[in-house]
Amino acid sequence: MALDAQFGAQHNTDPLLTSPSNNNKAGDSMTLSPKQTLKRCVVFAAFVCVLVASCELLASHRQQQLPLAAAKHVVDAYKRLSKGKKCYEIQPKLNNNYHRGALEIALICKALALGGIKVEPELQARPNYARALKSVEQGQALMAAESIWSKDINREVLFYSRTVIPRNSFEKGLYVLEQHPALTNSESGADIYHLRGLTVQSWRLDWEALSAITQFPQSTIRYDARLNMLKAQRADFSPMSFSNNEDLHVNIDGNVLRPIDGVKIVLRESRRFVISAKYKNAQTIQKALNKGLTKLEKSGELNHYLRAMKIYNPATASWRILN
DSSP: OBHHHHHSOOOOOOTTTSOOOOOOOGGGOOOOOHHHHHHHHHHHHHHHHHHHHHHHHHHHHSOEEEEEEEEHHHHHHHHHHHTTOOGGGOOOOTTSOOOHHHHHHHHHHHHHHHTTOOEEEEEEEESSHHHHHHHHHTTSSSEESSOEEGGGOOTTTEEEOSOSBOTTOEEEEEEEETTOGGGTSOOOHHHHTTSEEEEETTOHHHHHHHHHHOSEEEEESOGGGHHHHHHTTSOSBEEEEOOSSTTOOEEETTEEEEEEEEEEEEEOSOEEOEEETTSTTHHHHHHHHHHHHHHHHHHTHHHHHHHHTTSOOGGGTTSEEOO
C-alpha cells in the first residue's frame, strides 16, 4: 500500500457501513421478540469482531511502500545488503564495508519506524544522483534514497530533514595503487600538490577539495572508471572514503589501493534527506523522519550509522586535513 494512498482521503466502501436501500414494504416488516433481537445482536457482534481481527491480520502482513528514487548502483547495493530483511531491522556492523547509499535507505526506514511509520522501500532505479534528485523534484518519487548536499536542495519543491551528515564531517583519504611510490615516501601537502588527483566530474564537493590540494586535478564521467585511469597512470591518486578494514585498504576487482599516510580531505557541506512537496503526506513524512533521526542521535545510533557508512574513521582522526 503506497504511503500517499495511506494518508489520502479514505472512501467508505464497506457494505456493512453503507445505508441500506429502503426496498421493504410496510407489509413485509416483522416484529422480533426480545430474545430474537438479542440473538441477532450477539451474532452481529461476533461477526464484527471476526471482521476487525481479519482486517488487523491483513494489515499486519501488508507493508507500506515508500517510493524512493536511487542511482542504479545504489539499488543493486541495497539488494545485496537487505537479503530479505525488513529495512528498519538492518543493523550495520563496523567491520563491514557497506555502500553508503544502501545504508542510507536502511537509515531512512529506521528513522521513520521510530517516528511511527513502518515502511519498505519501493526503489526506482535512475542513472545517477542528479537524475534521482530530479525525479523527487518532479514528484515521480516521494524521497531520494541518498542524502542530498544542502546546496542541491530546491526548497521551492522539496521538504528536507534535519542534518544527517554534518558539515566538515565527511572525510576521505587520498588512495593510490599499492605499488605507488607515494606509499613509501613521506608525502607532505606540498608534495601532493604536484601529484595528479582524480575524481568524478559531477561530484562538486570532491572536485572543490581536489582543486585545493593539487595543481593537476583530473576528472572522469564515471566513478567506476577511476581504477582504470589510475592503472593507466593517467592520475596518481583519487579521494575515497576510508575503508573499514583494519589497515584501511580498498579492494576493487582484485586491485588493492591504500591511502597516503597522514593526510586527508573533508567535504565542506552538510547532507540531508529530501521529500517531494508534491505528495500530500510530505510533511507527515518529514515530521516522522526528523523525530526518528533525533531519537537516533540521542541514542548514539546515528553516529554508528555514519561510522558504518565510512563518513569518518577514528583511525585517521589525527591525520592532517589538506583543504
